Amino acid sequence: MSLASLAGARIPHAPPPHLCSEGPVWQAATIDNSLRWGAGLAKIARGKWISTATGIGAGTAIPTAISVDNGENWTPGGTIPNPTGQNPFFLKFGNGRLLCYMSGGSAGISDDGGATWSRNAALGFVATGLEFAQGLFVWCSSASSLVARSADGITGLVTNATPVAFAAIKWVPAKSWWIGIEQNGVSTYTSPDLTTWTQRGDLPVSEGFGLSGYKIAVNGLTVVMSLASGVLYAIRSADGGETWAATSNLVTTSVTQVRYGNGIFLIWSNLGGDVQKSLDDGNTWSASDPMTTGVSEQWYVEWDGLNTWVALGATGSTGDANLGIC
Secondary structure (H helix, E strand, C coil), X not given: CCHHHHHHCCXXXXXCCCCHHHCXXXXXXECCCCCEEEEEEEEEECCEEXXXXXXXXXXXXXXXXXXXXXXXXXXXXXXXXXXXXXXXEEEEEECCEXXXXXXXXXXXXXXXXXXXXXXXXXXXXXXXEEEEECCEEEEEECCCCEEEEECCCCCCCEEEXXXXXXXXXXXXXXXXEEEEEECCCCCEEEECCCCCCEECCCCCCCCCCCCEEEEEEEECCEEEEEEEECEEEEEEXXXXXXXXXXXXXXXXXXXXXXXXXXXXXXXXXXXXXXXXXXXXXXXXXXXXXXXXXXXXXXXXXXXXXXXXXXXXXXXXXXXXXXXXXX
C-alpha cells in the first residue's frame, strides 16, 4: 500500500468518552499471535504503523506487521533478510526510510513503507540507542564510547567520541540539544551538535548497582527518565536536562517503556501489563488502566500525536497487541 493510499484509512479513532486525565482505556488489537512482537514499533504516516518480530533463528527472515488503521488490525508486511540470526533492537522511520537496527550491527532497510527490505552491514559496532531527530538517524554505543549520525542511516556516516559511554541518547527540542546518559553511572551530558559535550547534573541515584533500563520521554523542558537498580527510579528534569531530581518510586518494578502524550507521562511494566501515569510532569505517579492482554515480557508503545496509543508485546512465544484511546 502506498503512503498516498492512506487517505482512505479509518483514522483517527473517535475521541474517548472519558477524561484523558484518567489515562488510556485499552482494548485488544488483532495481530498474528504466533509470533513475538514488540522488537520495534514505528509510525510511517498518519494511521500507518509497522513492527518487527523477535526470536527468529539464523537463516530465517524477520517478519514484520503493518497496520493502516492506527493499530487496530495488523497484517503481514515484508520480511527482513537475516542470514546470521540477529535480533532486531531498534526500528525508526525518517527521511522516507525505515531502518531496523539489529543486535550484531547490521540493519534492515526499507524505502517503500516496509513492503520490501534489504540488509546492510551498517555501523560495524553495537548500538545501545537509536533516535531520529533533526533529519538524522543518531546512534550511541556504550561499548565504543561514541555517537554516529547519518541522514539515511547508512551512507555519509559521521562518528564522534563521547566523554563517557552512553546508554541512551535523546533530542530535547525546547533546548535544541541532545542528552546523553552514562552507562552504569550517574553522569549526564548535553550537546547541540553531537560533537561538543557539556557535563550537567548527576542523576540522584546510587552508583555501582548496575544501573540499567534507561527510558526517556520529553515534554517541552520536562524530561522524565526511568532506570532500575534493584528498585525502580523515576527521575525528572524541569530544565531540559541541566539538573535532575528524584520523584517517588513507582509501584511497578520492571519498566519496558516511558512515553509522553496528550498531557500524560506513562510508564509500562512487563508485570501483568501494569501502567503508571503522571499528570504533573513526572512528579507523582498513580495506577492507570492496565493493558487488556496478560503479562508481557516487553511492551513497545508509541502515541499517534492525537488520541491513540499503539502497543505491541510478547509473552513467551505469544504475541500481544493493544490499543489505548486517550
